[in-house]
Amino acid sequence: MEKKVYMMVGPTTIPQRVLNAMNVESFSHRTDKYSALQEKVTTNLKKIFNTENEVFVLTSSGTGAMEATIQNCFSAGDEVVVPTIGKFSDQYAHMCELYGLNVIRVPFENGETADINKVMEKVTPKTRGVFVVHNESATGVFNDIEAFGKALKDTNALFVVDSVSGLGGLEVKMDEWNIDIIFTSSQKALMAPPGLAFLAISDKAWAYVEESKFPKYYFDFKLAREHNKKNQTLVTPTIYTLLAVNESLNIMFEEGLDNIYKRHEENTQMIIEGVKRLGLALFAKDEKFASKTLTAIYVPGKSKEIVKALGERGVIVNGGIGALAEDVFRVGTMGYVSKNDVLLFLNALEDVVSKIN
Structure with missing residues (x-):
């Protein structure tokens, strides 16, 4: 062959058009040219997230967005429920434990999807969050995010979704499915190089951000929001990856x-x-x-x-x-x-x- x-x-795989889109001279992330680029990308990503909520650009892998969610929306001792169906859902539970959250794991065998009824049995008025991996790339299984959203709609818990290997290949309806935080990264179905994560956050989640006691700077959502008003980021983003994502989104909407x-x-x-x-x-x-x-x-x-x-x-x-x-x-x-x-x-x-x- x-x-x-x-x-x-x-x-x-990165399409040739996307590779070509990165073949430009360097420019600053504090220029109007950059701001126009970020505005276009985040506006188009809202269409894929199916949300009216803000979309943030994070210079990290999807794991960075995982950690940012914990840092910004929770505090030590908070109770969270995590159904584990493989390596990446297990990793999320482990990260929560490292931050001192009270993690209620609901384990399932590798190759199984999460049983929503079993998960909901662990959700109480004290539950501050439920962390669900949309698509478990270690085992090739997805979770029914729409059904989880319906089950969690009237609870106090934030519904947090890792869609790193889902978004762009699997349909997502953030607002309709009652998702509070959802994130993905550039190097999967978005057909771009690694280096960026994209995260959307609901009004309900913003209230939790105000209560969080964890220190943060690089991933501080409040600072990110202030910079987002100017279509910029707190720190230097991977501009060339954003150029790539911009072109990949053009290709996706054409199809x-x-x-x-x-x-x-x-x-x-x-x-x-x-x-x-x-x-x-x-x-x-x-x-x-x-x-x-x-x-x-x-x-x-x-x-x-x-x-x-x-x-x-x-x-x-x-x-x-x-x-x-x-x-x-x-x-x-x-x-x-x-x-x-x-x-x-x-x-x-x-x-x-x-x-x-």
């Missing part, structure tokens, strides 16, 4: 968001059907909740061998992480992935499986 096929979980979501579903379904034909299994325990931005494939003890063999055939995918490193490999369909890419992957996988078996 002459041309490599990149189907990674992130960073994802149409509904078409993008449909493409992700169709590409994922092609992979699922192809994997089954080869006698392999999804890692997701319920196909209904199998992620539409990546597919985790269960190959006990063979993950690294398969990833290496696919790479030798020009198809770049990701292995499993943590406890799943030997048994799962992951194929990204998020962002700039076509049906032809999927077909090339399946052809290469068929060849690899025939030789391994």
Whole structure:
């Protein structure tokens, strides 16, 4: 195979138009030119978040947005509930614990989605927040964010959503689904280099910001809000990544968001059907909740061998992480992935499986 096929979980493939958009002379983040760029990006991101709330630009990965949420909306001793379905939801619970929050974990097996009824059993009037990962990229499973939002609507808890590997590939309706804080990052379905996170925050969450007692500066939402009035950031952002996101959003709106979501579903379904034909299994325990931005494939003890063999055939995918490193490999369909890419992957996988078996 002459041309490599990149189907990674992130960073994802960057379209040539996006690469070209970064090929400009340097300019300051305190200029009108920069402010116009940030205003356009955040305005367009509101359409993808489906919100009237402010969108902030954070110079960090998605993990930085996770930490910023804890720092700005909570205080030591606050009770929060975290359903854990894989590495990244577990990481969020761990970060809350490091800050001294009273974390009520609701654990589920790897490959399972969170059972909302079991989670809600742990939510009490004392619960200050419920942290839910939209799309668990370690296991290839998504949570039903709309249903969580309905369940949490009339509670005191902030509904916090990590949509790092979801937004842009999975539909999100922040306002309609009663989400209080949601964030993503630049290097996933937004088809840009790493370096930026984007976070939207509700009026309900702002009241919690006023009560938070944690010290902060770099990620201070109050300072971010003051600078957002000028379409600027507190500190120097990764300007070139913002240029990239601006162009990737242009591409996304040209295709149409509904078409993008449909493409992700169709590409994922092609992979699922192809994997089954080869006698392999999804890692997701319920196909209904199998992620539409990546597919985790269960190959006990063979993950690294398969990833290496696919790479030798020009198809770049990701292995499993943590406890799943030997048994799962992951194929990204998020962002700039076509049906032809999927077909090339399946052809290469068929060849690899025939030789391994």
